[in-house]
Amino acid sequence: MSSLRRGRTNARLVILASSFLASLAVASPAWAHVTVHPSTLPAGSSDIELTFRVPNERDNANTVKAQVFFPTNLPLLTVDVLPIPGWSAVVNTQTLAKPIQTDDGPVSQIVTDVTWTATGAGVAPGQYEDFEIAAGSVPNKPAQLVFKALQTYSSGEIVRWIQLVTPQNPNPDTPAPILTLTPGASAPSTSRTSASGITAGSSSTTTADTLAIIALVLSAGSVVGVGVLVARGRRRRGNLN
Numbered sequence: 001m002s003s004l005r006r007g008r009t010n011a012r013l014v015i016l017a018s019s020f021l022a023s024l025a026v027a028s029p030a031w032a033h034v035t036v037h038p039s040t041l042p043a044g045s046s047d048i049e050l051t052f053r054v055p056n057e058r059d060n061a062n063t064v065k066a067q068v069f070f071p072t073n074l075p076l077l078t079v080d081v082l083p084i085p086g087w088s089a090v091v092n093t094q095t096l097a098k099p100i101q102t103d104d105g106p107v108s109q110i111v112t113d114v115t116w117t118a119t120g121a122g123v124a125p126g127q128y129e130d131f132e133i134a135a136g137s138v139p140n141k142p143a144q145l146v147f148k149a150l151q152t153y154s155s156g157e158i159v160r161w162i163q164l165v166t167p168q169n170p171n172p173d174t175p176a177p178i179l180t181l182t183p184g185a186s187a188p189s190t191s192r193t194s195a196s197g198i199t200a201g202s203s204s205t206t207t208a209d210t211l212a213i214i215a216l217v218l219s220a221g222s223v224v225g226v227g228v229l230v231a232r233g234r235r236r237r238g239n240l241n
Contacts, residue, residue, distance in 0.1 A: 032057060032128070034066075034149045034161040036177035043181040044140035052177060055128035058153055063123035065152035066131060067115040068177075071145050075110035077102060078136035084129070086120040102137065122154065138181060145179040 032055040041048060054066045070076060072094060081089045092112045099106035116131050123129045138145070149161040163172035 033175055034151060034177055036147055036179050039178070040180045040182055041138060042184045043138065043142050044184040045181075046137040047134070048138060049132060049134050050179070052131045052133075052147065052149065053128055054123065054131065054149075054151060056123045056125050056153075057159075058155070058157070059125045061153040061155035061157065062118075062121055062125070063129070063151055064118040064154050065115065065122075065150075066129070067113060067150040067152075068131070069113045069148045070111050071147070072110060072112060074139045074143050074145055075100075076135040076138060076145075077107050077110065078104075079111040079114075080134045081114055082132040082134070084116065084131065086118060086122075087116045087129075087131075088119055090115045090117070104136070138179075140184065141181070142183050143181045145181065147177045147179065149177060 034055070035053050037051045037053060052066070052068050054063060056063045070079070077100065079091070081091055083089070091114050093109045094112045096108050096110060099108040101107075114131075114133065146164065151159040151161065153159075159174060161174050162176050163169070163174050164176060165172060
């Protein structure tokens with residue numbers, strides 16, 4: 001088979017495979033979970049905003065209530081709730097036995113959960129609602145903050161978004177929203193200095209610049225060498241003449 005025919009055959013196979021995958025995507029039912037956005041933040045971040053997105057997964061009932069539980073072992077500090085038209089919010093707090101010291105002074109109360117209740121129709125089928133909060137800061141160490149949630153439908157059904165990912169259940173049906181705190185900007189650097197004086201790890205730009213300079217020097221040397229060879233050739237031809 002010629003290379004042209006093989007190319008056409010491969011192109012047809014790619015098109016067929018793409019069409020098949022697209023048909024599967026259209027045929028697959030929509031599946032959404034209660035989630036928190038963003039899902040990652042640097043540890044120790046301050047003045048943050050979190051959005052809890054609650055989609056309606058039913059086609060015969062509205063979502064009329066959403067309750068989100070906040071971690072108390074790694075609490076968010078100074079939480080405020082954004083008012084949402086068509087919803088009322090109730091915030092529950094807990095008094096700490098030992099206040100947490102912050103730059104703005106001691107914090108003695110933390111939020112344990114927030115319940116949003118629809119004052120109207122709620123979230124209709126095929127729609128979602130964003131519930132937003134602001135916090136002064138998150139814990140200053142890498143961790144996973146689990147926000148378990150309860151979603152109540154107008155039919156009386158309650159969906160409990162409380163499952164955690166485990167080796168035995170890597171894809172739970174009703175996973176809890178999780179915010180992952182990554183190492184902050186103040187984490188110690190892992191860079192190291194090589195024998196040549198070039199810092200590796202945190203100074204990749206310096207290494208790239210050095211390599212670029214070396215390449216330019218070699219290129220310049222090549223040009224000079226070519227010039228010398230051309231000049232010699234001209235002198236030899238002159239001597240022969």
